Amino acid sequence: MQNTDIHIRRARQADLPGICAIEHELFPDPWDESAFRDVLYLYPGLFFVAETDNGIIGFVSAGMEDTGDAVYGHIMNIAVRPSSQRDGAGGKLLQRIEFECMILGAGAVQLEVRVSNHDAQRFYQKYGYAQVFMVDSYYSDGEDATLMMRWFT
Numbered sequence: 001m002q003n004t005d006i007h008i009r010r011a012r013q014a015d016l017p018g019i020c021a022i023e024h025e026l027f028p029d030p031w032d033e034s035a036f037r038d039v040l041y042l043y044p045g046l047f048f049v050a051e052t053d054n055g056i057i058g059f060v061s062a063g064m065e066d067t068g069d070a071v072y073g074h075i076m077n078i079a080v081r082p083s084s085q086r087d088g089a090g091g092k093l094l095q096r097i098e099f100e101c102m103i104l105g106a107g108a109v110q111l112e113v114r115v116s117n118h119d120a121q122r123f124y125q126k127y128g129y130a131q132v133f134m135v136d137s138y139y140s141d142g143e144d145a146t147l148m149m150r151w152f153t
Contacts, residue, residue, distance in 0.1 A: 006089050008096045011040055011047040011059060018056040026079050029140040039076060048096055050080065050089040057084040060093040064104055073101030075111035094127055107153055112138055112145040124148050
């Protein structure tokens with residue numbers, strides 16, 4: 001069920017404790033607040049939160065990469081509280097970060113996802129992402145990642 005009361009806005013320093021709480025709730029190898037602070041400092045225009053009247057329910061952060069041949073966005077982290085998943089926040093966050101990356105000249109967006117996280121892979125495929133290749137031992141526990149991309153052209 002889509003919740004139209006979800007508001008997407010740029011992240012601020014004051015949001016970091018709420019972002020970290022979601023991160024720790026969802027991931028076995030969560031980022032700490034200093035990592036999010038660094039991302040907010042380096043890419044303030046590519047860090048967003050989803051909120052409702054109940055507060056922050058999700059977030060997304062990205063950076064830009066230039067290979068010399070191509071410019072693309074790199075989604076570093078995206079998460080939505082389990083109680084708010086399947087309400088549309090993840091899709092809204094993904095579409096907003098893609099839009100911002102396009103404005104900055106990206107021809108594509110990439111992300112990494114655990115090979116065991118089939119729900120997330122299906123979610124990204126629904127939005128046009130394709131599996132490109134595997135990254136061995138990407139996560140701190142040794143699990144591999146699937147690199148997925150969505151091309152805009």
